[in-house]
Amino acid sequence: MAQATAAASAQRAAEDREKVTEARDQLATAIVDAARDGMRQVDIVRVTGYTRERVRQILRAHGVAPDS
Numbered sequence: 001m002a003q004a005t006a007a008a009s010a011q012r013a014a015e016d017r018e019k020v021t022e023a024r025d026q027l028a029t030a031i032v033d034a035a036r037d038g039m040r041q042v043d044i045v046r047v048t049g050y051t052r053e054r055v056r057q058i059l060r061a062h063g064v065a066p067d068s
Contacts, residue, residue, distance in 0.1 A: 027048065028058045028061075028062070031044055031048065031050075031055060031058050031059065032058065032059060032062045032064055034047075035059055035064050036064060040067060041055050041056065041059070041066070041067045042067075
């Protein structure tokens with residue numbers, strides 16, 4: 001019984017990790033879209049709660065130039 005419970009918990013944890021990864025990817029896409037639409041990075045930081053550096057990293061990874 002305990003083995004089955006542990007296996008089920010491990011499966012749920014794997015599924016949850018996948019959901020988190022998908023949510024982060026969706027947020028990164030939204031950040032890139034917002035920046036390309038002219039939203040300032042400081043405003044993206046305020047809305048997302050990410051640090052300015054993290055927003056810059058996401059944008060650089062998607063080929064978006066930093067704010068001047």
